[in-house]
Amino acid sequence: MRTQKLILGLFMLLFVSHSFIFAQSFETIQIGNGTQKFSKPVWSPNGENLAFWGHGGIYVCKWDGSEQPKKIFDTFGEDLMWASDSELVYWQRKYWEEKQEGKRPKRMERDFIKLVNLKGEEQTITEGNNLQAPCKLPDGAVIFAGEQGYEIIREGNLGKDALKEQFGVTSHYPPIYDSRKKGPEYEDTDIWISSLDGNFKKRVTYGKEYYTPRISPDMTKILASDFIVLDLNGNELANLNPGTKMISKYVSSIPCCSKWSPDSKSIVYTMEVDNDETQMIEGSELCIINVDGPGRTEITSTPAEIELNPEWSPDSEKIACNSLNTGKIFIIKLK
Helix, strand or coil: EEEEEEEEEEECCCEEEEEEEEEEECEEEEECCCCCCCEEEEECCCCEEEEEEEEEEEEEEEEECCCEEEEEEECCEEEEEEEEEEEEEEEEEEEEEECCCCCCEEEEEEEEEEEEECCEEEEEEEEECCCCEEECCCCEEEEEECEEEEEEEECCCCHHHHHHEEEEEECCCCCCCCCCCCCEEECCEEEEEEEEECCCCCEECCCCCCCCCCCCCCCCCCEEEECEEEEECEEEEEEEECCCCECCCCEEECCCCEEEECCCEEEEEEEEEEECCCCCEEEEEEEEECCCCEEEECCCCCCCCCCCEEEEECCCCCEEEEECCHHHHHHEECC
């Protein structure tokens, strides 16, 4: 057990406390033997199945490893997620070159949102330019953002009111350069909260530089800059900074950042393990932080694996992830 400093910032009160990394033993299930690269596992809504990308397509299997992964469709894409217990949705961008007389071919691109069921039947939900990848709302609705705003692919518990009654958070940091204005696209670098139907928008921080904000599933808190917890008015509730290196930006162009548990009580993140001599990443471990108190738990102990893309199960009792270097899928049972 290793002692490290943890700075816990409470609203109207700051103090320094010591916390510990608890290296506990958790039951771990492995899917794949490293002969094939799997990545980015996602849980079905009922928590029974996992889907992930593999060689040439989408694979599905039971989370407990009781069956071998089965390819359900040959395709390529990103941001795979379940639209229901029997359907998956993903984002795809296609490129091609269009010939121009007397000029170099023009590079073209087109975005697609596609749906595929467990029988391997696919359909295109929509296509266009500048489509954003689908995402899932706390009520279970699956949406995507297009040029006209958010649209619902599959309704959740709130039905058609999902975009009106649920909120998203965005940050203008780091500033995005606007070539037309010859300056930043926004005049601030703060966090904004807004209803997904676009009828409500509120700036909640002033003069801050928080990045990658994510709203908690219960929509009562904001996680920003990986470890800063804010309320919906922008007040800093806690700084859960564990004082350690974290894979939070990009590793081999694969994004990985801290993520809320479905019950909004915990955060999982990937802590990198460096070679002190070469300064190269040799491995990583997954850790969990309890939002309401100091201390964190190391849930993996695999020095030779680089775990990425941790995903909570719907009941917050398991975490799935993939190994960057071996292509294995791991499921860690927390309870």
